[in-house]
Amino acid sequence: MRKTYVTGGVAVVGVLALGAVFAGQTIVAGSPPPYLDAQTVAKGQELYAEHCAACHGDNLEGQGDWRTRDADGYLPAPPHDATGHTWHHPDAQLLEITKLGTAAIVGGVYQSRMSGFGDQLRDAQIISILAYIKSTWPARVVDIHNRINADAGG
16 A cells, blocks of 8 residues: 655645645655656646646736736736736645636636636646746745645645
């Protein structure tokens, strides 16, 4: 029987690590969280370029005027860099948004062109994309995001 461990007492690992456990990846005590693992980040960067960059930008910059709805009522794709709001959400929510689509998570009459990628990407792949995104944030933003994860129970 194979055991899966999450580094004890290190809330900063956050829900990305827990998501990796649930996705079948093993997080061994003392191993870095996904956003600090070079292989995971490199794979995430490749997958981001393939599945996300067309809308969210090659450099995570998002689409222009991303806070203003277009003529059809849709918000443009937000940036995933430190100027956006991605880091305001815990990793578990980011995983679900990516899998199911924004409207499925927000609910109501929220309109988004962000459809889910759950039929195209496995959880481990989504986790690597999120790890890549997080790896680009400044330390101050990563620290805040880690606290958000800890507060969310991650």
